Amino acid sequence: MKNFITTLLFLFSIVAFSQIEDPIRWSTSVEKVSDSEYVLISVADLEEKWHLYSQNVPEFGPIPTSFSYDNLENKIVLKGKTIESKGKTVDDPVFGMKITYFENQAIFKQRVKINQAINTINGTVEYMVCDDEKCLAPTEVTLVFKLNASAIQKDKTKVKISIDDELVNNQLYGLSTKDISFSQEICTDGLDNLTSEIKEEGKSLWNIFALGFLGGLLALLTPCVFPMIPLTVSFFTKKNGQNAKGGVSKALLYGFFIVLVYILLSVPFHLLDSVNPDILNEISTNIWLNIVFFAIFVFFAFSFFGFYELTLPSSWMSKTTQAENVGGFVGIFFMALTLAIVSFSCTGPILGSLLAGSLTADGGAWQLTAGMVGFGVSLGLPFALFAMFPNMLNALPKSGGWLNTTKVILGFLELALAFKFLSNADLVAHWNLLKIEPFLGLWILIFAGLALYLFGKIKFPHDAPIQKLSFLRISGAILVASFVVYLASGFRVNKETNTFTPLTLLSGLAPPVGYSFLYPNDCPNNLDCFKDLKTGIDYAKKVKKPILLDFTGYACVNCRKMEEHVWPSQKIDKYLRNDYVLISLYVDDKKTLPKEEQLMVNRVNGGTRKLENYGHKWANFQTQFFQTNSQPYYVLLNSDGTKILNKAVGYTPNENDYATFLECGLEVFKNSTNK
Structure with missing residues (x-):
């Protein structure tokens, strides 16, 4: 104890x-x-x-x-x-x-x-x-x-x-941190981006909590968890006999321990994050790890289809079951742990999605914890509520074939998400295989299959015979069929940018629309851009324009949202196309650096690392010069890259705020140039 x-x-x-x-x-x-x-x-x-x-x-x-x-x-x-x-x-x-x-x-x-x-x-x-x-x-x-x-x-x-940081920075970037300073000019209506970023970070954690909560609700509707609700609640209420309050308090404690179990699963990722703040980004953009995620999600999908069952070692369950007999707080904790182990065949794939989604998000370990809290709350809340109000159990639908239908639907979703990770690997490795056309085609096939399943045209091993299609099933099939039509609309061509039309619901899931066989372009929206710092600065000096420094990533979800839904706006596009020199630096680019640039550098939080690829180089530049490691991150500089024109911004989905940011930088640049 x-x-x-x-x-x-x-x-x-x-x-x-x-x-x-x-x-x-x-x-x-x-x-x-x-x-x-x-x-x-x-x-x-x-x-x-x-x-x-x-x-x-x-x-x-x-x-x-x-x-x-x-x-x-x-x-x-x-x-x-x-x-x-x-x-x-x-x-x-x-x-x-x-x-x-x-x-x-x-x-x-x-x-x-x-x-x-x-x-x-x-x-x-x-x-x-x-x-x-x-x-x-x-x-x-x-x-x-x-x-x-x-x-x-x-x-x-x-x-x-020792490593001379400034010497290394000059060799790699043609700049040292001493060369860069803030402009003394102040724009008329500058964007207070610091407040904006803090609000966005909090919003992001609440978003991932909500997704985790939704994942827990889906897990409740699976045959591994749903039948256990009345059994467990009855156990607490009957075991305490006349002491109803005792049963309720233990059920509440049981629900709390369910949340605790899932929180503890996120602890190792906080350890990784504390050692190296870049490590979760490196994991999420690792080519082979993304391929492993793809294989795991396909494996999860077919388990949901009913071709096999996923189970944890039986010895784990037997040990936790034995520990339940201890009684008191410890016994209830092990009951919660037993639920997590027994229900793994249904919750494992959902938790895997949550884990993978958190690793590819900026919040890293805290995103994962927020998601785990949401998942645990939605999973534990029914046990507490039904113990407090046992008469509500009568309102629960009876277990039946609909539970397996829920699992199969989740299987289709897992299969679709699997191709997100294969797409990440393809983008980062520059294989040029899973471009926007085959990706959309695969998703159309998957969701068309789901629509046919809901209409009763496709069956899986554990499906019960369908006597009559229910209203919910028909409605779901029509909704999925409508989504298939929506996916097909992604093949419409935007004549202004000469690219396919970005789909809002697929931002960050699908490859960039410029990553195409039919309408390829290296820069978002067919803009002119540079992917090397020195080359971009030389061009900016030549044309005497300010620089938009764009720290981005091939596997960055919010970067795609900005590029496909904020940048195309007319009030934004005119600045990017006419007034700024765009330099996009990909922090997850795995292309190997030339030998002379593979240098040892100091980490900003202590320790050293060797720069081996371009992603390392640009990630080091961002942390050394701007003390941040999140993407997207936008910095406005003067033509020679030595003056920061205004406060940098991160993810800014409000196009008016982003336009104000660009207007402010341009105003400062013009004022300082005219002096």
């Missing part, structure tokens, strides 16, 4: 206080032993109250510290194991074992033999740090050991490896 509560509080503290923390700094040095042998020294300096774990940790304990070294095609040979300084060994109350860790500072030494002349050795350290309240997720840091003469001192003085 005590361990359970301690662990629960531990997890809550992580969710409640999750933030970007990096309490450890690594430095390296080299000791020369002979002409061919060196000692590579790694030093970890820790902030007060934080500790780093030893290389030797018992099984099922925390992640141990571990080192790996690039052998440069056998040019170096490791001599023995990495030696560590003396740590502190304690009985850890959280992990329940003896663990050795380091406070303040830890020193690690690895002896190596050099077979050929080299200047540097690269290594990697993986580690986990904790304080008395929380742990940060495992992290990898690149270590660089310099073997040249200037780095190896006769007195064996340590040489700390």
Whole structure:
């Protein structure tokens, strides 16, 4: 009981206080032993109250510290194991074992033999740090050991490896952060975008909560969950006999624990987000992970169709069922956990959709938590309400074939969403396969199939015989058929932009309309744009126009909404087409950088990273120069990119607000140019 509560509080503290923390700094040095042998020294300096774990940790304990070294095609040979300084060994109350860790500072030494002349050795350290309240997720840091003469001192003085940010920025972008400043000019009617962005963030969390709530309602209408409502409510009310209040209070607690179970599922993503704020964006735009999501969603869809059942290991359910007998709060918690496990075959695909949607949204882990709260509330609320008002149970429809119909409908939706992730992979990898035409065609086929199913023309394994089509079924079929017609309207050509007509309901789900076989264009709405910073700035100088710096992404939902529903507006298009030089920088572009640009850079929240592709380059530019990592993000600059004309904005769906933003920047630019 005590361990359970301690662990629960531990997890809550992580969710409640999750933030970007990096309490450890690594430095390296080299000791020369002979002409061919060196000692590579790694030093970890820790902030007060934080500790780093030893290389030797018992099984099922925390992640141990571990080192790996690039052998440069056998040019170096490791001599023995990495030696560590003396740590502190304690009985850890959280992990329940003896663990050795380091406070303040830890020193690690690895002896190596050099077979050929080299200047540097690269290594990697993986580690986990904790304080008395929380742990940060495992992290990898690149270590660089310099073997040249200037780095190896006769007195064996340590040489700390540092990165000159401004030197790197000049090399990569032709600018340093010192070059950019805010314009002193103020426009007549500037947009207070800071307030706008804060409101939008809150709205976004409420939106994802609402989607999670809707997902929970759908889960309630499946055969895995719906029949359990009267059974569970009856259990609480009958078990307490005359004590009706006791039954109601326990049912309320049961509903609360259902919400808690789903909140706890989001905890690991807060750990990832605290280590690296870019990590969820990197996960969501990872090509192979999107393909995995595609395969999983197809797998989920066919389980909803009834071709097989998804179940978690039976041992999990047996253990939670046994724990129900403990009684009290703990017993009710495990009853809620048992419900989550038993209903997984129906809730798993819906939760998978919620997870994938959150990973591709700007809010990351907090979006996921908001969605999980919404899902848990809608799933737990009926159990509490029906326990308080048991007579309402009589109003519930009886279980029957309609429950399986709900599952099959969800299967069609899962199948349609699967192609969203395949589209993400195709866009980011530049495969040029799943463009707008085949994507719309596939969705038309899927929803036409759903319409035929609702009309009774298609059947699946667990469908009961249809004696007569109900009014709801016919209405649903007509609604879906109308949606198929709506999808087909996406093939209409907009003569002004020479692209297909964007469909509002598919913004962020379908590929951009410019990603087309028949009407291809590299820039939204056939605008002129640049996808390289230096080239765009050179052109802006030549034509003496201000710059609209557009931080975007191939898999960015809100970016597509802006490009397809705000930018085409006449009051916006005239500015983009005539008054600004558009530079679009894709932070999820996986094209490999030239070797000379694959540099080590400092992260804004501490630590280092290597820039390997263009997405890394532009994401680093955004965080280094503008201290934000969300997209879309729009910055207005003067012609040479050294003056920020007004406050930057993020997602701004109100075209009047966005027009004010553009007007303000243009006014400031003209005023400063005329002086």
